[in-house]
Amino acid sequence: MSTLLITITQVSILLAFIMVMVLILTYLERKVLARIQMRMGPMRTGPYGILQSLADMMKLLAKEDIRPHGSDRMLFYLAPLFVFVPSFLIWITIPFTRNIVVENLELGLFYIVAVSTVSIVGMVLAGWASGGKYSILGSARSAAQLISYELPLVFVIAGVGILAQSFNLITIVNQQSSIPAIVYQPLGFTIFFVAGLAEVGRIPFDIPHAESEVVGGPFVEYSGIRWSIFFLAEYANTLAIATLSVLLFLGGWSGPLTEHFEWLQPIWLILKVSAILFLIFWIRATLPRFRIDQLMQFAWKILLPLSFVYIMVNATVPFVETVITSNAASNQLTGIAQIILGACQILILFLVAFAISKRRKKYLTHLHQGVPA
Amino acid sequence: MDNIPSTEPVEFMLNVGPQHPATHGVLRLLIDVDGERISQVETHIGYLHRGTEKLCEGETFSQIISLFDRLDYVANFNMEMSYVMAVEKILGLDVPIRAEYIRVVTCELNRIASHLLFYGTLGLDIGAMTPVMYAFREREALQAYFESVSGARMMHNFFRVGGVKEDLPEGFLESLQSYLPKLKQAVQECDQLLTLNDIFLERTKGVGILEKVDAVDFAVSGPNLRASGVEHDIRRTEPYSIYPNLKFSIPTGTNGDSWDRYWVRMQEIQESIFIIEQCIDQIEPGPISGRTRTVIRPPKGEAYVRTESPRGDFGVYLVTEENKEQPYRIKMRSPSFCSLMALETMLQGEYLADAVTILGTLDFIMGEVDR
Amino acid sequence: MISIFRGLITTLKTTFRRPVTVQYPSTHLPLTPRYMGFPVLTWDFKIQEPYCTGCLVCARVCPTDVITVSMKDNPKAANEESHRRKIVNDFKLDISNCILCGLCVEFCNFDAIIMSDFHEEGSLTRVEQDLPLVTLLDMGKEMQDKGKFTPPPPKKRPPAKAKKDEPATDADPEKQES
Numbered sequence A: 001m002s003t004l005l006i007t008i009t010q011v012s013i014l015l016a017f018i019m020v021m022v023l024i025l026t027y028l029e030r031k032v033l034a035r036i037q038m039r040m041g042p043m044r045t046g047p048y049g050i051l052q053s054l055a056d057m058m059k060l061l062a063k064e065d066i067r068p069h070g071s072d073r074m075l076f077y078l079a080p081l082f083v084f085v086p087s088f089l090i091w092i093t094i095p096f097t098r099n100i101v102v103e104n105l106e107l108g109l110f111y112i113v114a115v116s117t118v119s120i121v122g123m124v125l126a127g128w129a130s131g132g133k134y135s136i137l138g139s140a141r142s143a144a145q146l147i148s149y150e151l152p153l154v155f156v157i158a159g160v161g162i163l164a165q166s167f168n169l170i171t172i173v174n175q176q177s178s179i180p181a182i183v184y185q186p187l188g189f190t191i192f193f194v195a196g197l198a199e200v201g202r203i204p205f206d207i208p209h210a211e212s213e214v215v216g217g218p219f220v221e222y223s224g225i226r227w228s229i230f231f232l233a234e235y236a237n238t239l240a241i242a243t244l245s246v247l248l249f250l251g252g253w254s255g256p257l258t259e260h261f262e263w264l265q266p267i268w269l270i271l272k273v274s275a276i277l278f279l280i281f282w283i284r285a286t287l288p289r290f291r292i293d294q295l296m297q298f299a300w301k302i303l304l305p306l307s308f309v310y311i312m313v314n315a316t317v318p319f320v321e322t323v324i325t326s327n328a329a330s331n332q333l334t335g336i337a338q339i340i341l342g343a344c345q346i347l348i349l350f351l352v353a354f355a356i357s358k359r360r361k362k363y364l365t366h367l368h369q370g371v372p373a
Numbered sequence B: 001m002d003n004i005p006s007t008e009p010v011e012f013m014l015n016v017g018p019q020h021p022a023t024h025g026v027l028r029l030l031i032d033v034d035g036e037r038i039s040q041v042e043t044h045i046g047y048l049h050r051g052t053e054k055l056c057e058g059e060t061f062s063q064i065i066s067l068f069d070r071l072d073y074v075a076n077f078n079m080e081m082s083y084v085m086a087v088e089k090i091l092g093l094d095v096p097i098r099a100e101y102i103r104v105v106t107c108e109l110n111r112i113a114s115h116l117l118f119y120g121t122l123g124l125d126i127g128a129m130t131p132v133m134y135a136f137r138e139r140e141a142l143q144a145y146f147e148s149v150s151g152a153r154m155m156h157n158f159f160r161v162g163g164v165k166e167d168l169p170e171g172f173l174e175s176l177q178s179y180l181p182k183l184k185q186a187v188q189e190c191d192q193l194l195t196l197n198d199i200f201l202e203r204t205k206g207v208g209i210l211e212k213v214d215a216v217d218f219a220v221s222g223p224n225l226r227a228s229g230v231e232h233d234i235r236r237t238e239p240y241s242i243y244p245n246l247k248f249s250i251p252t253g254t255n256g257d258s259w260d261r262y263w264v265r266m267q268e269i270q271e272s273i274f275i276i277e278q279c280i281d282q283i284e285p286g287p288i289s290g291r292t293r294t295v296i297r298p299p300k301g302e303a304y305v306r307t308e309s310p311r312g313d314f315g316v317y318l319v320t321e322e323n324k325e326q327p328y329r330i331k332m333r334s335p336s337f338c339s340l341m342a343l344e345t346m347l348q349g350e351y352l353a354d355a356v357t358i359l360g361t362l363d364f365i366m367g368e369v370d371r
Numbered sequence C: 001m002i003s004i005f006r007g008l009i010t011t012l013k014t015t016f017r018r019p020v021t022v023q024y025p026s027t028h029l030p031l032t033p034r035y036m037g038f039p040v041l042t043w044d045f046k047i048q049e050p051y052c053t054g055c056l057v058c059a060r061v062c063p064t065d066v067i068t069v070s071m072k073d074n075p076k077a078a079n080e081e082s083h084r085r086k087i088v089n090d091f092k093l094d095i096s097n098c099i100l101c102g103l104c105v106e107f108c109n110f111d112a113i114i115m116s117d118f119h120e121e122g123s124l125t126r127v128e129q130d131l132p133l134v135t136l137l138d139m140g141k142e143m144q145d146k147g148k149f150t151p152p153p154p155k156k157r158p159p160a161k162a163k164k165d166e167p168a169t170d171a172d173p174e175k176q177e178s
């Protein structure tokens, strides 16, 4: 009984935490975007508009909940939950420091991948149940996109698991206490970040709900609180991807001085996550969006082969190392192996960038001479 | 066996507009899509029809200027220009040279403003959020200049038959001259953000190709025509006003695809800046209006005047009656309308997402299409 | 690839520039001297009466027909206080339909109407959008206080002769218009 109570408390605290984080995140996103575009962003609600997202939430809660004629009532009401619940469940196993985690699952990464896939169902249901043409187009797009980008994501996570010999997030972070994994796995980070962006549908991969094409994708017909649930899920996912990339590749909460001061751990985590989030916002402000076929090509022709290569490299280097040093007991890479691994991955990254630029050169030769500098 | 669902690809009809964010106003498209591919398009226009042509028949010649402002509502000066030139042609009126310079300066500024708007909205269509902000930042500055000249930011009612309403305000040319380098820099910033961006290239290169032959057949004009490789610019082929005195080049594309249409417009901004710089050098003090009478009663006659508006060849056909204050008939030839006619051929077989790009690069203004 | 990074750098650069936003209701952009807000009527402080003679020219020239004017005999003209034989009786301007074209100002022969700076004249009902003569004159006085209006130069003709010419001046625009 008491364990149940404890679990319920923990989960509700987590839920509240995510809600608050999403509110802060939307505010920050608007502010950052505004600054990039030389605007001010929300300024009216409270000093510097800090209450803006709260006001938005109030507005959404008070809005009429419209169900379009011709929609499937039951599925229409269920779909938001199908999207939101997985995005919330992910957080159960994400640790915030060495000790703060709701449930430290041994196969945490595996769990995250398994659960997050369910949200595809929600997207398709939402589009289908709305009975609108734009929403069906949007949900078809989002199903295609999520499925394609799920694969590279899973492969990268597998690669990380191979190297860490564990799927437990806390173990993975602890192994990075001296050097963050991005140093010797830049390729992994790149794939994870790009696939993650696509997974949460941020620009340049926001094709499912492209505002100017399918107006809002699967969520066109939703309004009020149901729409806000989708919104919540989207931002919770963004936050999750940012946190995961910090945990997997940027060393999580480990940083200078964390050995001595325990309370510095969450601060380091927050700083790192904010940096990744800023990167996401920055990219959002800069890049146009892909087209659906280009998106698929990118996933299947570039990202997926790359993630194969990534797994191969990740598996080969430790294997060679154990063969050479005949030291099978340690599951940690030595410094030299790390350097070799990092060099390999950077080389691969450069090769790919070179190949892409070469293709672009071919493009430009078709242009006339007067290309602006 | 009858109830086995057919495995034929199912097409469904998508109603895009008139309230769709990408249709730039109230264009309505009926698109048959097969998956993401467009198989057929039907264009419906007329949602912004205000009957301008008919309205003009009941208004006096001086009132009509304000109606022309509202045709192409992002290039108001250019619209006024065509109308006043038509009336002047019937009256056989000579416009003072300073007035011509003022007209050209404001028209070219307006061309820049219009192309900046194009740049911003194209960015939005393609999914980039920042271009529109950069573009509007500069457009705001330009509109402040318009306000200082005419008193209004958009609907100026500034040109008059035989000249302009007022002289340029004091210090206008100086401040414009100091602003132009800033504008150039801002345009370069815009360039860096989009022009050669890989994703932008992917999205626009080879998309929505308008062949030279098709472009000519559909009477497409302006930047859309020039992108297809036809060097046709009314300012050059049938020079009017003081354009013969000015040096400028006509940027043309080669492929007629979306990127070329975009590029031609970005180059035209540079050319317009160049034209304005020349005007500032050449302009001299003098009278600004050739006639003082306020009521215009032109003789019986007809005139057709074409000017190069930011969207292309804008023509005004004016028929007047003897001793009447109102025209007998005014017909406008609008470039956006012709561009829209080419839409059906261009959209065939493209992706749905590209439809948005193509609509964006055609740069039509519904106010001008529907009149 | 490089161009994407170039784009990122461009956006990063603008991040640290000053925002161009103007917080509208609390701060306003400066209006240029030629700014055309709603037309208002001017007040002749010398004689304490409006310049407007109710000649109807503006009502006729207005493209959207938003002006309604009527004219009456000027009581001050009887005891020679004013040189205006006729004066405006009632004037109504429906600003909800005014397109701020400035034609009325251009055509008025008596400098009785000017374009003001007023542009925030929203109201809750349509009736409030019909500005009566008094309001227009008040707004005009405010504009005149700001120095936005230079009174017309005194007529070259001597007052005695002007009195005789007065009907002609009144009728002149009418003649021109018909």
Ligand code: SF4
Residues within 6 Å of the ligand: C051, C052, C053, C054, C055, C056, C057, C058, C059, C069, C088, C107, C108, C109, C110, C111, C112, C113
């Ligand atoms: S034209 Fe001038 S004087 Fe005549 S009614 Fe109008 S405002 Fe009054």
Ligand code: SF4
Residues within 6 Å of the ligand: C039, C061, C062, C063, C064, C065, C066, C067, C097, C098, C099, C100, C101, C102, C103, C104, C105
């Ligand atoms: S500004 Fe134009 S629309 Fe307004 S009252 Fe004067 S003439 Fe009529």
